[in-house]
Amino acid sequence: xxxxxxxxxxxxxxEGQNVTLSCEQNLNHDAMYWYxxxxxxxxxxxxxxxxxxxxxxxxIAEGYSVSREKKESFPLTVTSAQKxxxxxxxxxxxxxxxxxGYTFGSGTRLTVV
Amino acid sequence: xxxxxxxxxxxxxxKGGISIINCAYENTAFDYFPWYQQFPGKGPALxxxxxxxxxxxxxxxxxxxxxxxxKQFSLHIMDSQPGDSATYFCAASKGGGxxxxxxxxxxxxxxxx
Numbered sequence: 625x626x627x628x629x630x631x632x633x634x635x636x637x638x639e640g641q642n643v644t645l646s647c648e649q650n651l652n653h654d655a656m657y658w659y660x661x662x663x664x665x666x667x668x669x670x671x672x673x674x675x676x677x678x679x680x681x682x683x684i685a686e687g688y689s690v691s692r693e694k695k696e697s698f699p700l701t702v703t704s705a706q707k708x709x710x711x712x713x714x715x716x717x718x719x720x721x722x723x724x725g726y727t728f729g730s731g732t733r734l735t736v737v
Numbered sequence: 738x739x740x741x742x743x744x745x746x747x748x749x750x751x752k753g754g755i756s757i758i759n760c761a762y763e764n765t766a767f768d769y770f771p772w773y774q775q776f777p778g779k780g781p782a783l784x785x786x787x788x789x790x791x792x793x794x795x796x797x798x799x800x801x802x803x804x805x806x807x808k809q810f811s812l813h814i815m816d817s818q819p820g821d822s823a824t825y826f827c828a829a830s831k832g833g834g835x836x837x838x839x840x841x842x843x844x845x846x847x848x849x850x
Contacts, residue, residue: 628780657837666743666826666840667781674835682837714780720835725771728780 626651628729630715635734637702637709645700645732647715653727654720656698660684661712661731670713673698674720702734710736740764743827743841751849756814758844760827763808767829771838772801772812775824784825785812817848 628649637643647656655674659667669682673692687706692698698717702709715729742761750756762770769788773781787794787801787810794801800813814821824845828838 630780655835659840664746664842666741666828666842667838668840669837672837680836716780718834720833725783725786726834726838728773728782730780731778733778 628715628717628727630713630729630732632732633730635732636737637734639736640704642701642703643734645702645713645715645734647698647700647729648696649698649715649717649727649729650696651717651727652695652719653717654695655718656692657716657718657726658682658688658690658698658700659714659716661714667714670700709734740839741827741829741841743844745844746842747845747847749847749849750817752817752819754817754848756817756821756846756848757811758825758827758846759809759811760841761807761809762829764829764831764839765808766831767839768832769830769834770801770803770810771828772799773826773828773840775826775843781826814846817846819848819850822846822848 631646657672658670671690673679689701713732716726718726771786772784774784775781785799798815803810824843826843827841830838
């Protein structure tokens with residue numbers, strides 16, 4: 625079945641550590657996105673990528689970094705510069721042409737301990 | 738600046754009733770308006786979407802009403818069921834949506850048996 629796989633489902637980080645969240649899709653979608661979700665907030669865009677080896681900052685990119693070396697993969701690194709990293713992180717993808725539908729993964733819950 | 742405002746924040750509806758969630762947007766360049774349904778611990782799933790060239794779209798028990806002049810759109814859930822209990826997000830995008838969706842803050846819907 626085609627879809628988006630995010631791993632791990634739960635992640636704990638000590639203060640001052642960098643952590644990397646994985647996102648893989650087998651939908652042959654061109655574009656991939658990372659969103660952050662906090663209680664009572666909507667989803668806020670962190671980074672997105674429309675093609676391999678290219679990506680753009682979203683609304684809340686500070687303290688995060690990404691790479692897009694393969695079409696299928698779009699990992700997100702939460703760096704120690706992110707002051708409040710505890711959140712639910714969602715990865716999404718879509719085709720660039722035609723239908724505008726976004727497909728979301730099941731998310732990674734990151735907790736700073 | 739919040740570009741998509743969603744209300745109410747929470748909603749309780751009796752089984753069989755009509756659930757109504759409203760959104761207002763500011764950016765007149767938005768040209769795609771989807772609604773997403775999210776269950777706890779899961780990623781959002783596309784429910785229904787509309788473009789500004791139509792005023793209403795219906796899929797099963799779910800209807801989007803769109804008022805371009807007022808810059809408002811709403812989701813109506815007819816014959817609401819306990820299984821509809823979830824968080825609902827409205828969203829908007831422009832220019833093909835390649836640069837991401839802008840989300841409302843969500844509505845926590847509870848359908849009472």
